Amino acid sequence: MTQLGEIQQAILTGELDAVGSLAVPESYRGVTVHADEADMFEGLDSRDKDPRKSLHVDDVPVPELGPGEALVAVMASAINYNTVWTSIFEPVSTFKFLKRYGKLSPLSKRHDLPYHVVGSDLSGVVLRTGVGVHNWKPGDEVVAHCLNVELEGPDGHNDTMLDTEQRIWGFETNFGGLAEIALVKANQLMPKPDHLTWEEAASPGLVNSTAYRQLVSRNGADMKQGDVVLIWGASGGLGSYATQYALNGGAIPVCVVSSPEKAEICRKLGAELVIDRGAEGYKFWKNEHEQDPKEWQRFGAKIRELTGGEDPDIVFEHPGRETFGASVYAARKGGTIVTCASTSGYMHQFDNRYLWMNLKRIIGSHFANYRESWEANRLIAKGLIHPTLSKTYTLEETGQAALDVHRNAHQGKVGVLALAPEEGLGVRDHALREKHLTKINAFRGE
Template sequence: MTVKDILDAIQSPDSTPADIAALPLPESYRAITVHKDETEMFAGLETRDKDPRKSIHLDDVPVPELGPGEALVAVMASSVNYNSVWTSIFEPLSTFGFLERYGRVSDLAKRHDLPYHVIGSDLAGVVLRTGPGVNAWQAGDEVVAHCLSVELESSDGHNDTMLDPEQRIWGFETNFGGLAEIALVKSNQLMPKPDHLSWEEAAAPGLVNSTAYRQLVSRNGAGMKQGDNVLIWGASGGLGSYATQFALAGGANPICVVS
């Protein structure tokens, strides 16, 4: 069984959830990675001179072990966020430090501490497998994944998951991200894919949309009100574009800075 066989089955109008669940998983899949042994390749260079094309690889990597509360997803579309640029130029620090620290959390988390990092913090796709304890999702479900990977064991995160001491950005501070043919996510990252959106449209807004919403609109954000002046630094990027739209939709006055 190859990933192409899986994609063909997903796109077949005759496939049922049972058919998707019965598909054998491949031993490996293609993924965008950076390599731990190359973290010093840009040493001494200015940021503007660090070229991600030299550090990013397209590799065949093993399908990771599926743990409790997790899902393997066939990625139909993903998107590029600036955290993938940071990862690829090893700034402000190498993300392999994140993977090493996560690997010390538990035996299961050791899966993430590898000599390569599969990057990417957005996806739209189809659930292939779910781990023990996952009841809300099943093989064949069309989903999008948000970027917050959180353990949800500490009371610190009950009111705001961003305050959980074990919250991480998936595909940046964890491995097995979305710029790949298959991704590993926590099931609590999943949301139903809107039927009216294409795979690409569904995959694009996750990280930037949720970040801008939290900052400006959510109860844990700035509490933006009608008539507020909202300074948006970097308004032409993904995050800034959503912040501008939220400000306009909320009756605020976006003051946009671009370079």
């Protein structure tokens, strides 16, 4: 049996105390992009770029373990938009991020390689910890959030997201979670929720924490009871968590989706006010350069029809260019548009009269700090927020999984198995799972 096989067997049989005594292999399989292929899609439109051509599964060396770090045996991971962006080399090649990080210190130089192991989610088991790590030990079952910080300067010490050396692990750093072994900072680790399988536990990390900060945290929209919250892509990887947070927090979500199937998922989560933008046929852009305010008005009227005449207190924005003008228009006087990502384009356009004369606010939100991520994971562990996993692929099928997300052919989150040989493993608290099984499976159609 290989060394990775021994590690896998110990985890699957529950012999976690033995993990620390097992040898760490010299190499592992990881999903990579290659620096010498960064121009492979040059001249193609984004929609025509195929992650199946750029994402590879390679044997790569296990990186040196530094102070404050941990090596994790990855049981499962998940696809995020940043993996799609990495795979199509947009808006820039991630090798620029790795090169810049590599100049920071001798330790960060490890990340500047001609290949990039991608992925910003994982569930798994700690294999080794570096000097100075006291809260985690080999054999601990964990999930990881994706905030990588240095915290050597003052700026990050009120909010680690403001650290001058803040990066997203597996996107702006190497050795990510779409692999059999991952390298993380120890302050990325959180306890794996006991009632979830490996693939379910891996899927919330990035999007759940992002939605928590963006909507719930005082660093984001600071949502309160009774707020009307307009949620774009409300059944998607990010929006599905925003929908749950709105419902849990006593707010009133207005869920915008693109199909009857996605509308039904929102209703399964408990939302009552749903707009199927496909059925309504909204066209916010007349052409590539000009938006249509009459469509904004029609959209706003639909929202008021559903809410009994109320405009949104909060607009949960992430599509970006396609929807941003409508979002600024639709928010109530004094309302808030909170934005992250921009999956349909980064260059936003809006009519500033609706912002300035109506005293609206735009808040930029990016991932979450450790405390926010911990709180978001705690809610998962307590069964108050649920994973939105819809489908799971193998490591070798990661290219197809990324293509699904790239083409919006998915619902919720798409998972990837690493060392877990099949779905359904890793559950420790069966009673809590049984209590919430319907909601856990909401995106699977079960």
